[in-house]
Amino acid sequence: MSVRARGTLGRFLLTLLVALLALGMPLAPANADPTVGPAQDEPLPVTVNLTKITPTFADSSTPVHVEAELTNTGDETITELWIRLQRDQWISTRAQLQIVDDQQPPYAWAMSAPTSLSAPLDPGDSMSVTLTVSRDELVMYDAGAYPILLNVYGTVDGWENHVGQAAFTMPHADQRPDTPLGVSWVLPLIDQPRRVSGTDVFTDDTLATEISSGGRLENILDAAEEYGEQAKISLVVDPALIDALDAMSDGYQVRTDTGNIDGAGAEAAASFLTRLTDVADTSAIIATPYSDVDAVALVRAGMPEVLSDARTYGADIITDVLDTDPITNIAWPADGIMTDDTWQTLVADGVDTALLSGASYGQEDYLESPLGITESASTVLPNGRAIVADPGLSRLLTAAPQYAGGPVPAAQRITAELAMISLQMPTEARNVVLAPPRDWAPSEQLLDDLFTTTTNADWLTPMSLQQVSEGPPVDRGPLQYPATLSEQELPGNILESFAAPLQQVAELGSAFDPEDTDEALWPTRAALFDAASSAWRGGDGSAVSNGLDTANDALATLRAQIHIVTPSDGTYTLTSSDAPLVFTIENNLPWDVHYRIGIDESRSVGLTAEDVGVQTIPGGTRATVQLPTSVERSGAFTVVAQIRTPDGDPLGNDVQINVSSSAYGTAALWVTGIAFTALLALIARRWWRRHLFWAEERRKRADAQAHQLREDAGDHGQHEYRSDDAIVPPDFAGYDVPPRDEHR
Known part of the structure; x- marks a missing residue:
């Protein structure tokens, strides 16, 4: 009988035996998922944290070795503890692995012998356990992956119960793949905005925690320091984070309900920047736009210039602070998806490579061909390339920090996924990209285990994103933009x-x-x-x-x-019609400012002002400027002074001032002159009319006198008369003229 035949028969008999034993032995409840998902409503009283699993990739020569820490989180002492390993059916595809992740299997295909633990476990206490099981006990012979459960049993209040469990996945093959699988790591150093722009005030001090020992950003930087060059890690860095850390390093304030307080992360921020500057010498630094702006939403809203500006400013900040030129020709849009318009906008801005998710091509589970084979990451785009992160690996990376059983089984699960990809076509050169979410919060243990495997395993080989991009591209068709993800965009x-x-x-x-x-x-x-x-x-x-x-x-x-400084008493006094208004301009900015000053004629009466052109005031100074005016009235009136940019746009607030004038303006003088002239004309008219009146009176009197004289002359027979009514005195010679007084 062949070895394979003996193995098949052995598996059948052992499976039958296990099924019979299972009838009388307590097993893990079928609806309890030990790997992912929410906590159970009635959690088991023993928490199992797997601290070591070897090997990471089993073969015929090495038994499965597990170390764990058991903690009694219940209220009762647990006695007569014992443990064992149980495995479920052999898995040969990535899809089957995902099914195990989504719903816990019965783990009833094979079981190891029970191992008793001598000591009881009191509430709150912990104990370390070790278990080593041969592959024959677990009946692992075929190449693929095996879901395994560490099951814990004990007696609580006189009854034996299933009290704890933790699952992991063990890849297995007697022969390693001939061609190593290329692995390219992308690690995000990205945080949400927390700084009040342009100030040293932060909305909270969360960033100080994230960059301190054990913080998520600190752990990622630690991994980049230790493994960056060997693993060919690409760091995707948000310049806003660098800008915030730079501000923190000089001391900063944090808002609280009772006022601002000193932040606690100044020293950590300075250290983080120094270390990241050193890492930039050995690892690729890819710059996101400043604040990692939502590229798709901005382009859709018709603001591509904001995206372009954010990219330019962001790159400049990284250059200034980290003293390195970041990679700007690679873009990583949010959620790894983008529209065609967004891509064309990025291309116009110098981008030739996009880091995308499988969702961009309708592959939300795996990057697989119709034959079920995981394909390499490089893809052709118009005017460039796409590098597509494997969605299955991204899903596992996202879940890893919360993985039941701790970071060791989480890393082991990702290792099993990589092994399954490699075993699909062990002689074909392929690659995958591991890109966790932007807010990834891995533990130090998780990162150590992942990078130890991906840098040391002989069936894996590190690759840079550049190397992945240069590989043979896969035709995945046109870009897709899932409606479910488009709903996540910023509100238009x-x-x-x-x-x-x-x-x-x-x-x-x-x-x-x-x-x-x-x-x-x-x-x-x-x-x-x-x-x-x-x-x-x-x-x-x-x-x-x-x-x-x-x-x-x-x-x-x-x-x-x-701004214009308001007069201390709020009033300007003008003593002549062309007296200037003298303003004090204050510039509290550190830069020279060019401005215009004038009067808002629509809200001002009593005077007009000349345009004095563009003025310049040095930063941090005060200056006076004279505004020539033409006073149009005397007395008190109000004008509104304005300071504007050279193009006429507002700077400081408009200032309303009171003006007291003791002088007539040009218009007032004209009005006065015209009035005086009119008065003279009236006086002249009245004089002339009076002149004509008295002239007429004199004529009438003369006529009366002449008439009287004629009458008198008629009596004496002597008179003269001229047709022009002039009175010609008669010749009174020979007449006796009475004296004047008597004549009257």
């Missing part, structure tokens, strides 16, 4: 509100020298990037709105730093 109606602050940022540019513009407007731009962060995907939009409010506040703060 809120993104539309970005238009106003973006316009103001553009308008304010003319107030600064070109070399100062970016720095002066940075807090506003950073706030907009924070508001558009992909960290807010799937939320209710409140974080986006809050970020938008921060951007508007930053704009208002910037404008207020350059």
Whole structure:
């Protein structure tokens, strides 16, 4: 009988025996999942933490060795403890492995002999256990993977019960694959925005925890330091994180309900940046856009320039702080998905490679061919390449930090997945990309186990993303954008509100020298990037709105730093019609500011002002400027003074001032002159009319006198008369003229 035939018969007999024994022995409940999913409603009283599993890839020569720590988390002492290994049926495909993950099998195909534990386990106490089982006991002969359960039994209150369990998966093959499977690691150093843009104030101190011992970002950096060069790790770094750490390193404040307090992470931040700078010498640093903005949402909202700016500013920050030029031709959109328009926008911005998930090609479980073979990651895109992270491995990496049984079985499960991929076609050169989620929180143990395996196993070989990209591409068809993931995008109606602050940022540019513009407007731009962060995907939009409010506040703060100083008594006094208004301008910014000053004529009366052109005030100074005016009235009146950018856009707030004038303006003089002239004309008219009146009176009197004279002359027979009514005195010679007094 052949070895395989004997093995088959042995498996059958052993399976039959196990089934018979199972009738009288307690097994793991069929509905309890020891690997993934929520906690059971009635958890078992013993928590099992697997601390060592060897080998990671079994063969005919090595028994399965398990070490674990048992902790009594119940209320009763457990006595007569014993343990054993149980395995389920042999697995030959990745799909079967996923079924085991989703629903716990009975683990009844093979069982090892029970191993008694002598000591009882009191509530709250722990004990370490060791168990070594041959592959013959577990009946592991075929190449593939075997789900195994460490089962714990004990007596509680006089009754023997199943009290604890932990599962793991053991890959097995007597012969290793001929061609190593290429493995490329992508580790994210990304956090959600926590800094109030442009300040040293943070909304919380979570980042200090994440970069301190045991924190998620600290653990990732530790792994990059220890394994980065050997494992060819690519670090995807959010420049906003680097910017925040740089601010923290100089000391910072944290908001609390009772006011700001000193942050606790200044020293850790400085150390983190120093270490990351060293890591950049040996590992690839790929820059996300600043705040890891939601590229798809921004492009869909018609704001590709925001995405481009975030990429440019982000790369500059990494260069400045880490003293290294990051890789900018590789883009990793949120959730690993993007639209065709987003890709074309990125291409126009210099990107030629996209790191995507399988969902971009309708493969949400595995990157498999129609024949069920996992294919390499490289894919052709128009004007570039896509590197597709294996979705099955990404799913396992996501679940690993919460894996039941601890980080050791979690790493072992990922190892089993890699082994299954390799065993599919052991002679074919292929590769996979492992890309955990952006907020991944692995333990140090998990990372150590994963990188120890992927860097030392002879059936695996590390590859860089560049090497993966350069490999033979797989045709996966056009990009797909799942509707379920599109619903996670930032709300378009809120993104539309970005238009106003973006316009103001553009308008304010003319107030600064070109070399100062970016720095002066940075807090506003950073706030907009924070508001558009992909960290807010799937939320209710409140974080986006809050970020938008921060951007508007930053704009208002910037404008207020350059303003007209209101007079101490609030009044200007002008003593002549062309007396200038003298204003004091204050610039609290550290940069020179170019501005115009003038009067809002629509809200001002009594005077007009000349345009004095563009003025410049140095940073951190006060200056006076004279505004020539033309006074149009005397007395007290109100005018509104304005300070504007050279392009006419508002800077500081408008200032309403009171003006007291004791002089007539040009218009007033004209009015007075015209009135005086009219008065003279009236006087002249009255004089002339009076002149005509008295002339007429004199004529009438003369006529009366002449008439009287004629009458008198008629009596004496002597008179003269001229037709022009002139009175010609008669010749009174020979007449006796009475004296004048008598004549009257």
